[in-house]
Amino acid sequence: MRACALPRGLAILAGAALLTILAPAQAGGPEALYRAQCASCHGADRLGGIGPALLPGNLSRLSPEAAEAVIRDGRAASQMPGFGERLDDAAIASLAEWLYREPEVAPTWGRDEIVASHEVTHPDGSLPDTPRFEADPLNLFVVVETGDHHASVLDGDTFERIHRFPTRYALHGGPKYTPNGRYVFFGSRDGWITKVDLYNLEVVAEVRAGINMRNIAVSADGRYVMAANYLPHSLVLFDAHNLDLMKVYPVVGEDGESSRVSAVYAAPPRGSFIAALKDLEEVWEIPWPLPTEPVVATGHMATPLEQRRGHDTPNFQVRRIPVPDYLDDFFFDLDYDHVIGAARGGQGGMVVNLASGEKVADLPLEGMPxxxxxxxxxxxxxxxxxxxxxxxxxxxxxxxxxxxxxxxxxxxxxxxxxxxxxxxxxxxxxxxxxxxxxxxxxxxxxxxxxxxxxxxxxxxxxxxxxxxxxxxxxxxxxxxxxxxxxxxxxxxxxxxxxxxxxxxxxxxxxxxxxxxxxxxxx
Missing domain, CATH: 2.130.10.10 (YVTN repeat-like/Quinoprotein amine dehydrogenase)
Incomplete structure (x- = not known):
């Protein structure tokens, strides 16, 4: 089966490439080395280009010692060459150490940068509606292979590999599907969101939502995608069809303090996205537009989504839910009435009612649940x-x-x-x-x-x-x-x-x- 036609040279992004040596000089310190050897592909500001971003947050999965090894020896299954014959050990160590320093000027990534990064390869609806394979499309597995930055599609009945294609560097947070299973969205640590048509095994669109992204969520109706960023401190909303930008939410508390976003989740029974904030004692809920069909009375207690129908609840507006502590990792009950969050430091957790915002229980869960x-x-x-x-x-x-x-x-x-x-x-x-x-x-x-x-x-x-x-x-x-x-x-x-x-x-x-x-x- 033919390979996916990936945009922007995606097929060569599998390694943390520092790119081809442009000059043998080692003088001038690590910053000069970076400008000479790395900037053409990783960007003058280290935000990435055809190679991934090289900022401390983006390199969190790679130790400085491992970074030195990558610079010295290259990376298999990528276009990252080894620099060991061109740079001595001191220069390599100096360059690796510099990459883990925060830049003097905090980088920005806003509406203009997001829009400029957007690329549509196959507009939504332009590809055939029939799968190119015989497997049950609802029993497929997508397997993320982090060793060489690929993904494999497996038939869930026979476990034969249907396809394998390259992905962005360092996928993070798990791919998300549309309700019919046709489309899958990947999010990378570098902030790239890639939409793939699984029926046709083709990339549909890509956009970069941030510099250091935690994860993405897809609304229950498959119409919207939201990204959670560590850098910048933002949530970003997209139309899922072609990944057109809809809205950027700076994550700022009422006192003006900004926060990293730990994760964003889709809450189908509530018809909303829910965001976990790293640096604010708040949970954010952002509702999406409700289905237009009427609710049929069934005698059961109305869900939060049903309760919203008939009321003037603004779509895509933030509802701030104050909580008694910083909550990071999340779990929800089946009806999404409660969020269970791990408290800062990992020494326990708490249960918060999402309707009232009140804490209903503490959980004695030592050891970072x-x-x-x-x-x-x-x-x-x-x-x-x-x-x-x-x-x-x-x-x-x-x-x-x-x-x-x-x-x-x-x-x-x-x-x-x-x-x-x-x-x-x-x-x-x-x-x-x-x-x-x-x-x-x-x-x-x-x-x-x-x-x-x-x-x-x-x-x-x-x-x-x-x-x-x-x-x-x-x-x-x-x-x-x-x-x-x-x-x-x-x-x-x-x-x-x-x-x-x-x-x-x-x-x-x-x-x-x-x-x-x-x-x-x-």
Whole structure:
């Protein structure tokens, strides 16, 4: 199958390239070295060009020592050359150290820069409406391969690879789908949003929303995309059809203090986006236009979205919800009535009612709970949620009726990802951090016990499970440069096959993500 025609040289963005040497001189210090060797592709202000941005926030996943190695040796599967024969160790170390310094003048990225970056390759509706493959389009998996900055599309029934295409450098926050599963949106750490037509395996449009972007969210009707930025401090709203800019929201408190945005989420029952703010004791809610069809009386309690109909609720206007602490990582109950947020420092969390803005409970969750990876299920007639911890070897299980911790499972190390499915009796959690990162635990959701610990390959990191649409099979990442996606039978826990991939991170099933399937993070 032919490759995607990617705009702006996207196919060569797979590495943190410092570009071709323009001159052998090493004099003048690291800033002069950067101007001579790097600026033509990474920009004079380090904001990126055909190469990624080289600012501290954008390099957070790369240690200074690793940056030196990239400069010296180059990066495989990219156009990043090795500089070891042209620059001595002192010059390389000096250049790497300089890249981790904040610029003297804070860079800007506003409306003009966003509009100038926008490119439409295939206007919405210009490509055929029939998939170019035989697979069930609602049971596809998109697998992000961070090793060489590609994405693979897998048939969720046969697990054959349908297509593989290059992506922007350092995708972050997980791809998001339109409700029909046809389009997928990728967000990169550098702020690029890329819309891909999965039926035709073609890029539709691209735009750069910021300099350091945390994630993106897509409205429940697939009409709007919102981006959350660390730099600049902003939320940015786009029309999803061709990624046309609609609005830039500077994130500023009532006292004039600005804030980084930790993440933005779509809340379908509320018909709104909800943003977590890093530096303000607020949660922001931004409603999108409601469907025009009338609400049919069913005898059930009206959802927040239904309550909005018939009222003059301005679309896309910010509703500020004061909260008692800085809330970072988020989790929501099924109806999006409550947000569960991790408090600053990771020592616990709190539950906030989104209608009143009042705190309804404190959660004693020490060890930096990774709430964004939390899941829920029914247990003995009540809804429970479970979350791993980033700095504690444990999984906490919480009764969502009264917000009490009903059980803590000790694990073989701090974990990052947790997954399940409504049709599976098991929940899976990795131990991503620490010496036992080659293990993954299987939890019996009825017994609330770890019943199996798998070691797919000793010494190799095992992480991030995603189920197929029916909960019968699941994929687990062997998170290595020469890694693989491993297919398991979800009932017998037996390994069935391995698909070689380059450091596969997240795997995202269309059905689970568009239907908000139980056990999948949203």
């Amino acid at each position: 990774h709430l964004g990876s939390g899941i829920t299920w029914e247990h003995e007639g009540r809804r429970v949620m479970a979350t791993p911890h980033l700095t504690r070897a444990a999984v906490s299980i919480i009764d969502m009726s009264d917000w009490t911790v009903i059980k803590t499972l000790e694990t073989d190390g701090p974990g990052f990802f947790m997954r399940s499915h409504a049709n599976s009796p098991y929940a899976w959690v990795d131990v991503f951090f620490g010496p036992n990162r080659d293990r993954v635990h299987v939890i019996d959701k009825a017994r609330l016990e770890i019943v199996e610990t798998l070691i797919p390959e000793p010494g190799k990191t095992a992480a991030h499970v995603e189920f197929d649409r029916d909960g019968e099979k699941l994929l687990l990442s062997l998170w290595e440069e020469e890694g693989a996606v491993i297919v398991y039978d979800a009932e017998t826990l037996e390994e069935e096959r391995r698909i070689p991939m380059s450091r596969p991170s997240g795997k995202y099933n269309v059905w689970n993500k568009t239907r908000y399937e139980e056990g999948t993070s949203h």
